[in-house]
Amino acid sequence: MTVLEQPGAYRLAPPPAWRPRLDPAPLLPDAEPHRLLGTGAKLDAGLLRELYGELVRGRRYNEQATALTKQGRLAVYPSSTGQEASQVAAALALEERDWLFPSYRDTLAAVARGLDPVEVLSLLRGDWHSGYDPRATRVAPLCTPLATQLPHAVGLAHAARLQGDDVVALAMVGDGGTSEGDFHEALNFAAVWQAPVVFLVQNNGFAISVPLAKQTAAPSLAHKAVGYGMPGRLVDGNDAPAVHQVLSEAVARARAGGGPTLVEAVTYRVEAHTNADDATRYRTDDEVAAWRAHDPVALLERELRERGLLDEEGVREAARAAEDMAAKLRERMNADAELRPADLFDHVFARDTARLREQAERLRAELEAEAEAGTGTDTAGTGSEGGDAR
Numbered sequence: 001m002t003v004l005e006q007p008g009a010y011r012l013a014p015p016p017a018w019r020p021r022l023d024p025a026p027l028l029p030d031a032e033p034h035r036l037l038g039t040g041a042k043l044d045a046g047l048l049r050e051l052y053g054e055l056v057r058g059r060r061y062n063e064q065a066t067a068l069t070k071q072g073r074l075a076v077y078p079s080s081t082g083q084e085a086s087q088v089a090a091a092l093a094l095e096e097r098d099w100l101f102p103s104y105r106d107t108l109a110a111v112a113r114g115l116d117p118v119e120v121l122s123l124l125r126g127d128w129h130s131g132y133d134p135r136a137t138r139v140a141p142l143c144t145p146l147a148t149q150l151p152h153a154v155g156l157a158h159a160a161r162l163q164g165d166d167v168v169a170l171a172m173v174g175d176g177g178t179s180e181g182d183f184h185e186a187l188n189f190a191a192v193w194q195a196p197v198v199f200l201v202q203n204n205g206f207a208i209s210v211p212l213a214k215q216t217a218a219p220s221l222a223h224k225a226v227g228y229g230m231p232g233r234l235v236d237g238n239d240a241p242a243v244h245q246v247l248s249e250a251v252a253r254a255r256a257g258g259g260p261t262l263v264e265a266v267t268y269r270v271e272a273h274t275n276a277d278d279a280t281r282y283r284t285d286d287e288v289a290a291w292r293a294h295d296p297v298a299l300l301e302r303e304l305r306e307r308g309l310l311d312e313e314g315v316r317e318a319a320r321a322a323e324d325m326a327a328k329l330r331e332r333m334n335a336d337a338e339l340r341p342a343d344l345f346d347h348v349f350a351r352d353t354a355r356l357r358e359q360a361e362r363l364r365a366e367l368e369a370e371a372e373a374g375t376g377t378d379t380a381g382t383g384s385e386g387g388d389a390r
């Protein structure tokens with residue numbers, strides 16, 4: 001008897017409860033990215049001002065962190081200049097009890113959530129830990145392996161719901177990350193379980209040097225939601241109030257038991273992938289200039305001025321606050337971190353292995369020999385140059 005002949009082994013017809021969704025445009029995302037700036041929409045003045053202050057601060061944070069890589073104070077920095085609105089407005093749509101699952105590029109989202117700007121840079125400085133307490137801050141460590149933060153977010157959100165906690169998880173990923181198996185698994189589970197998760201794809205045009213067209217044949221990344229059975233939303237990622245509105249709606253929907261949403265924020269990575277990348281090798285200056293003309297900070301500033309909510313003094317005040325943050329960041333990052341190289345081995349496994357002990361011993365002997373010879377390795381890790389977020 002073959003497997004197919006075994007009674008009940010295979011159902012040759014779909015199970016009786018299954019039926020396709022027959023509505024003509026099931027769950028299709030917005031045809032055009034959702035926009036609010038320049039449309040005359042009714043918007044909350046307090047929110048607009050808050051977004052502006054955070055965007056200006058975020059831009060300055062990116063500049064300062066990039067400068068710190070050149071001074072050897074930071075191993076690597078993936079700048080999100082051009083993406084400030086997507087990151088900040090999304091983070092501000094969360095309640096304090098919610099969770100954020102960021103990628104390596106989402107430093108501004110973490111800072112906008114109120115995290116210590118120096119602690120947010122710990123991993124990028126080369127430390128072995130995330131710098132902040134994920135449980136206390138409800139921000140998972142910045143995640144470098146692409147898309148692995150997504151199933152974590154789904155697991156946390158599902159568990160919270162089973163426990164009766166009123167918590168939503170915001171999981172952030174790049175356009176390139178959508179090609180990962182983890183993206184598929186996370187979205188599938190989230191939809192089947194109706195987990196309270198919002199997936200935010202920041203489509204910044206590139207996965208390092210690979211443009212989106214070489215990454216997907218889908219009409220948009222938001223369309224991928226259809227196949228999982230969740231709503232897909234498309235938003236102008238450089239329009240801070242629009243991002244805030246779309247994210248707030250998705251968060252409210254998840255909190256009310258309506259399940260997950262996939263949001264694609266269309267934006268652009270104005271700087272190189274990291275300080276270790278040369279973006280002129282794979283894109284033109286004209287393309288970058290076109291996106292600079294659609295700058296999220298400038299767009300919001302223009303809107304605030306037109307509404308009479310911002311004047312020269314307001315602009316100077318926001319710049320002063322950002323400068324103050326940057327000066328403190330510089331000062332604190334200039335202090336040598338006290339690092340014990342042996343820490344590297346302490347948290348790899350619950351019980352260490354012979355191989356790990358051997359490696360630890362080799363490093364110890366190497367450092368001891370260097371110390372004796374007086375050649376001294378820079379154990380503070382401040383002399384590192386380059387590296388990238390791979």
Ligand SMILES: Cc1ncc(C[n+]2csc(CCOP(=O)(O)OP(=O)(O)O)c2C)c(N)n1
Pocket residue numbers: 105144145146173174175176177178204206207208269273389390
């Ligand atoms: C699982 C995995 N594969 C490959 C990499 C190497 N890598 C680091 S960043 C990156 C590009 C990611 O692009 P995208 O998801 O669009 O995010 P962006 O950097 O544009 O924010 C790649 C391939 C990685 N970090 N993890």
Ligand SMILES: [Mg+2]
Pocket residue numbers: 174175176202203204205206207208
């Ligand atoms: Mg990208």
